[in-house]
Amino acid sequence: MEEYMLDPNVRKAWKIYPVRILGRSISDCCEEPTLLVQSMEGGFVTRNCSKCGQYTKLPESVFKNEIDLWVACPRCNGRMKPEVLPDKNYGFVCTPCDIYIKLSDLLPRWEDLWPFAGRPPGARSTNLDTSEHPC
Ligand SMILES: [Zn+2]
Numbered sequence: 001m002e003e004y005m006l007d008p009n010v011r012k013a014w015k016i017y018p019v020r021i022l023g024r025s026i027s028d029c030c031e032e033p034t035l036l037v038q039s040m041e042g043g044f045v046t047r048n049c050s051k052c053g054q055y056t057k058l059p060e061s062v063f064k065n066e067i068d069l070w071v072a073c074p075r076c077n078g079r080m081k082p083e084v085l086p087d088k089n090y091g092f093v094c095t096p097c098d099i100y101i102k103l104s105d106l107l108p109r110w111e112d113l114w115p116f117a118g119r120p121p122g123a124r125s126t127n128l129d130t131s132e133h134p135c
């Protein structure tokens, strides 16, 4: 089975594309919905609190049964099946075409969703700014 590599421009598009994928859970920290994001270490996917970014693991059963995405195969346009890939990361597989796409390739990074969280200190200077990041 061969990995289908997405165009790197897809990642760039995520930074301005406003649709998010729900993690199907409520965060313990803020009791807010979680969102799926690509973790720092490549193919790993976490679900992060939509308010503060605290992450938790995405269980396999949730990925397979609850996330419920339609991922269209880039070759045949059929629906790809959620599976655990040989490298233990989550992905979507098209058996007839013998290809897969990593779930993490379809997701933004946390920094993509909240670009201001990583801004350099002093980029904004009023005390009011701290109230935006209560966690
Ligand atoms: Zn939180």
Ligand SMILES: [Zn+2]
Binding pocket: 073, 074, 075, 076, 077, 078, 094, 095, 096, 097, 098
């Ligand atoms: Zn296919």
